[in-house]
Amino acid sequence: MPIQLEIVTPEARIYSDEVDSVVLPGTEGEMGILPAHAPLVTTLKPGELRLMKSGKETSMAVGEGLVEVTGTTTRILTDMAIHADDIDEKAVDEALARAKSALETLKPGENDEEVAATMAAIQRATAQLHVKRRRRTI
Numbered sequence: 001m002p003i004q005l006e007i008v009t010p011e012a013r014i015y016s017d018e019v020d021s022v023v024l025p026g027t028e029g030e031m032g033i034l035p036a037h038a039p040l041v042t043t044l045k046p047g048e049l050r051l052m053k054s055g056k057e058t059s060m061a062v063g064e065g066l067v068e069v070t071g072t073t074t075r076i077l078t079d080m081a082i083h084a085d086d087i088d089e090k091a092v093d094e095a096l097a098r099a100k101s102a103l104e105t106l107k108p109g110e111n112d113e114e115v116a117a118t119m120a121a122i123q124r125a126t127a128q129l130h131v132k133r134r135r136r137t138i
Contacts, residue, residue, distance in 0.1 A: 024044060103115070
């Protein structure tokens, strides 16, 4: 009995298909979802999402978001979801360097929203690099 997996970003539906299992980065740690999983709603943190379908593993870099699990469906609403093959490592490295540089110029206690946005950009870039580099070594 497979699980219906749906991954949606503000821009598009990234994935919608039946899968055998899903492993995702929750705020409490990595979480595995199998068929007939107990219903829950939790938060998603930036990192690597892995799904298994017909014995083949697929990886994606995901950002922050929400996860809803029912007995038959897992829905993921996230600000970013990119297949490992679609990650441009050079562009992500450059974005990470820019974000780190911007963070160094911000003063503690000032521009809290800008600091939070910059930290989120660093987390998303780091997640993408982790997924891309991990896939390259396998």
